Amino acid sequence: MKTKSLFSLLAAAILFGSCSKSESSSGEGTDGGSKYIVAVTPIASTGVADYLVTANSLDEGTVSILGNGIEQDGTYRYYLTTNNKFFSFLYGQGNPGAVTAYNLTEGKLKKLTNFQSETVAAFAAVKEDVLMTKMSRNLATPTHTWYRVNTNSLSIVGEGSLNALELANNGEIGYFSWLTQVGNKVYAPFFCIQGSSFTTAYPNKAWVAVFSYPEMKLEKVFTDERTSYVGQYFTNGLGTVENGDIYAFSAANATSKVGDVTKITSTNPSAILRIASGTTEFDKNYFFNVAEISGGYNIVNWTYVGGNNFIVSSKKKQSDGTYSAATTIAAVNVVDKTFKIVSGLPKVDEVKSFTQRNNYSKKDGKTGYIGVNLTSGESYVYKIDAATATATKGLKVEGGAITAIEHLD
Secondary structure, eight states: OOOOOHHHHHHHHOOOSOOOGGGEEOOSOOOSSOEEEEEEEESOSSSOOOEEEEESOSSSOEEEOTTOSEEOSSSSEEEEEETTEEEEEEOOTTSOEEEEEEEEETTEEEEEEEEEEOOOSEEEEETTEEEEEEOOOOTTSOEEEEEEEETTTTEEEEEEEEETHHHHOSSSEEEESOOEEETTEEEEEEEEESSTTOBOSOOSOEEEEEEETTTOOEEEEEEESSSOOSBBTTBOOEEEOTTSOEEEEEOOOOEEEETTEEEEOOOSOOEEEEEOTTOSSOOTTOOEEHHHHHTSEEEEEEEEEETTEEEEEEEEBOTTSOBOSSOEEEEEETTTTEEEEOBSSOOGGGEEEEOOSOOEEOOSSSEEEEEEEETTSOEEEEEEETTTTEEEEEEEEESEEEEEEEEEO
16 A cells, blocks of 8 residues: 555554554553653563563563553564654555654643554654654655654654765665764664665765755765674664764675675674764774773664763674674773673573664663673663673563663653
8 A cells, every 4th residue: 555655654654643452552660750661572472572671770670561552553673762752663564654652741641642653664863853754765766754743842843855875876775874963963773785675885885974964964974894784674883972072883794695695794804983063074093902901892873871881782703704693782982892791691591582773771881781681581681880881680570581771851
């Protein structure tokens, strides 16, 4: 079925008003203060939707989705907190998506709006908006579409399109890995793809597109050939530190078609680049060779905790050029160029998964929180001290696997 424009769908479908019982979360306690929001996927085989539960602390206690929480509509949900509102995005896998927004009222999550939208593969808070992009994987129709949702009015305030072939000008589609506000502009790292297979003839190059905002006019594309593309699919590879410098990680795992086989063809190392504050170029005087310093690990995701420290998810490169299935959590300081594996986490064979996106930090320079889902079926939030590279078990979550950790006042 042909999808209508997001603007018309939004105008027809925004819902305001009071919540039903299933649309509010009692969480842990009933005070009117701030709350942590934990998204949990119930224990089931396939086709289950996340539940949102709230907690007063991530360091201790227990929360459960059993008879509690707000069930999300549809699987494959992703989350964003901005302007003291919590946004839940449905990835429709080619079908129409949806956006639901909540705030915290008397200590409970309250639904503010729910509307059908296009399925978007990159979104970010930009000023008082949520900027969303729907992207093409088809060389015959290489048009990316963007939308701006104002977080005060909860309405579309702008939309437009761009030619994805003009980003790299190499015959491949420039596909955004994520979007980030930098000053009054939007920086959009992208990787090049030859189509829906996500293969490329350019596995050893990094690109960042710079757009004006709110017009989303392409101003510049800058590149680097010391590593591979920045970020990953649906993964923000940029992190801004206190002095305004921006750091960019590359997982160095771009793939190409070699004969009948698709394989990783990046020969440059997984590394971190720097964009000095106020510039639109990679700093040629800075290069953090993560693969070399770590003894063969790459970075596949990260959470900034302040003080130039990141908590990173990483994988070990194997002799055949692939990366391990197991994820290793490490602490990285981008100024000191250190990579320290975090101790105190469960053993590798005890871990089913870590939360890869939407981990939480209060930006105190050292502390971050990640979800750890065990093969036993239990799930916990772990507190990570990036300064000492140690982990401490915190909040227990019953009934499912943790997929996101956020916070609202």
